[in-house]
Every structure is written in structure tokens, then in C-alpha cells.
Amino acid sequence: MKPTIKKDLAEQLAPKIIDMARARSMRAGEPLREEAFAKELGVSRSPIRRGFALLEELGLATKEPNRGYYLTCDASTIDISDKLLDADPFEDFYLRVVDDVLRGEVPTTFFEAELIRRYEVPRGQLIKVLNRLANEAMIERKPGQGWEINNFLHDSNAHIQSYRFRMAIEPAAILEPGYKVDEVAFAKARQVQQELLDGDIFKLSRSQLFQIGAQLHELIVRCSGNAFFLEAIRRQNQLRRFMGYKANVDRTRLISQCQEHIHLLDLIQSGRRLEAADFLRNHLDIVGRLKTAKEAKDELEQQKIIEGSVST
Structure with missing residues (x-):
């Protein structure tokens, strides 16, 4: 019987492991070396091993006795996001x-x-x-x-600053001289956005909807090849997750966001990166304002409910 994998950490590391494997153009059958991945990701070998074990559970890697883990398919063909949803x-x-x-x-x-x-x-x-x-x-x-x-979580000014930071980082990533589109990942991202428009917006949980959006923005930044940009956006996604949970209650608003995401992917793939950077900056500005305004409105309504219950 296989031991239970501690997925909280493994689910964070598995996508990063695949990102590294894709950057190295790793092919099916190549070994996953614990020491190399641990050094690159700044963690010990134990959590890397858990990430490998999760990849095995997902059918993306296989473990050979006394030899370690090996990829079961080319890294360029892997999109782990849907498997973790x-x-x-x-x-x-x-x-x-x-x-x-x-x-x-x-x-x-x-x-x-x-x-x-x-x-x-x-x-x-x-x-x-x-x-x-x-x-x-x-x-x-x-x-x-x-x-x-x-x-x-309760600092509205910090939420605004988060979007201002992203408006500086994400468009700049698109304009990096080494930017290279991951065609396979872009195609998958476009498919996921279309599936949201076809009905998944109203079926998936708030955490799943947030994860899809965060992964798309990480993909766009990852293609810059700049590890510092990627680490910055991952940290921002982690911090803003719960503001996203609040805003995602209004699912109809996500329809226009998905449409804009698809248009952004099209701009980047067609080589219109300057236009894409401007479009993304405006997209983040509008979304940030809408989410902040909605949060303020929700907090005001909640306060009225509390005051009403106290007065009665």
C-alpha cells in the first residue's frame, strides 16, 4: 500500500518541477535528479521527493527501484494544471x-x-x-x-498596491528580449478559458477559478525567461488569493475577463507584444479597481448587517 503523499507542499512544487523540466527540454525517459531540482528551487531533497511522488501519482513520472524517478512523457507536452484541479x-x-x-x-x-x-x-x-x-x-x-x-487580508490599500505592482511586473515580462511563447501551454490555456466561457465559470469552485487565472498569468510571465519576474508573480498570486475568492462570487463578471485573457494570448502569439503589454496593463488596472470596489461594498454591507443585529 502506497503511503499518503503530503499534497499541500507537493502540489506547490510539482508545477515548478515541470516548469524546470520544460525549460530544460526534458524528454520521456529522462531522470529527475533530486539534488538538481532541490538546488534550483531552494528547498531540501525531501519535499522535492514528495513532488516527484505526486507526479508519479498523476502518471507523469515513474519510479524505478534503487534508481529514482523518470519522466513518462516529454515535458513540453505536459500541462499539470488540469490534473491538480x-x-x-x-x-x-x-x-x-x-x-x-x-x-x-x-x-x-x-x-x-x-x-x-x-x-x-x-x-x-x-x-x-x-x-x-x-x-x-x-x-x-x-x-x-x-x-x-x-x-x-483586511488591508484594502495592500490589495490596491498588489495590482499596481502587477501592472509594473507583468507587462514588463512580456517585453523581455528573451520572451518565447510556449505554444503547447498557450493552446491549453486558451482551451481552458474557452471551457470557462462554455459553462465552467458556473461549475467550478472559487479556488479552482482563482487557480486557473493565476496559472494563466504565471504562464505569460514564465515565457519571459526571467526567473525573478516569475517568482514575484507567484508570490503575488499567493497573497491575493483570498481577495480573488471574494470577487469570484460575481461569476458573470468573469465572462469578460476570460474573453480578455483569450485576446491577450492572441496578441502575444501574433508577435504584437508591445500592444499586448499595454492591453495587460489596462486589464489589470480595471480588474483591480473592480475587485477593490466590490470588496469595499461587501464590507460596508456586512457592517450594516452587524450594526443592525446589535441594535435589535
């Missing part, structure tokens, strides 16, 4: 906790015992969700005991 059995509970945190119903500092009583769930299930939130930078474990919510 499978529904988590704890997804509903995870989103319930997210909603309560975003609404301020979970104290800024809290203990596991408090949430176990609040949600009436087994400790193991709660720990899995808390670890996921910690990996996503929503919360962090305090020294000793207890957890603390990231102040960024």
Missing part, C-alpha cells in the same frame, strides 16, 4: 473557513480547539485545512501555540 474532499469545509476568516468571524489570533468547537470537525480535518491556509499565506502558526491571520 480535481476537487479536494475538504473543499467545502476549506471555503467555509475562508469565508468566516474574510468576514472577520474568526479572531485574528485563535487556537485549534476554538475552531474544532466552532465547526464540530475532527482535529485531523481541521489541521489539513489550516496547513493549506498556512501554505497559501492566509494564516501562520505562532511561536508556541495558536495561529494568526495575515493582516494583508
